């Protein structure tokens with residue numbers, strides 16, 4: 146399955162984030178031994194444990210909702226936080242990154258799907274956040290792009306239109322808030338059930354769990 150996914154991603158030049166949440170270390174090492182280096186987790190505690198035990202050249206992505214008081218546990222090593230959904234969280238990440246004398250890469254999570262429970266910024270909330278970012282230099286964070294989840298539905302037309310919406314917001318904010326020499330580059334969208342649609346819509350990073358590791 147890993148090879149099939151790689152073959153699908155290859156023409157798009159997209160990155161595979163193997164979502165290893167709830168899966169044991171051995172399952173991660175199995176993919177690691179096939180040269181997979183990017184892994185995603187959605188819980189801080191589980192991420193920290195795996196970071197401690199597993200090879201240090203793994204690039205860890207935090208893809209789930211992040212509480213401000215937990216940023217400190219991952220600030221020294223996290224490769225990319227996909228789930229920034231408030232300015233306050235961004236400030237905390239900046240503060241913790243400063244303590245470790247590093248820059249932390251982040252994505253803004255936008256709400257595109259229909260399901261009520263989903264976290265993420267609204268279109269308007271995204272503008273408000275980016276205006277604050279422009280006014281306050283947060284020197285230890287680097288906003289690389291956006292992340293979103295489509296509705297959980299078999300309706301491929303709807304899923305495609307939600308991914309198209311995220312891509313068009315990405316294009317808009319990139320033009321409005323980011324200069325040519327620090328422009329956005331990442332759109333994290335697509336999971337096991339919809340990653341092929343996401344790639345067609347412009348995804349640069351897919352987050353795939355169950356297709357690689359089996360159901361949870």
Ligand SMILES: *Cc1c(COP(=O)(O)O)cnc(C)c1O
Pocket residue numbers: 164166187208209336337338352353354355356
């Ligand atoms: C669990 C999870 C995934 C992976 O889901 P699969 O359907 O198993 O591929 C992707 N993104 C986020 C944010 C997740 O929580």
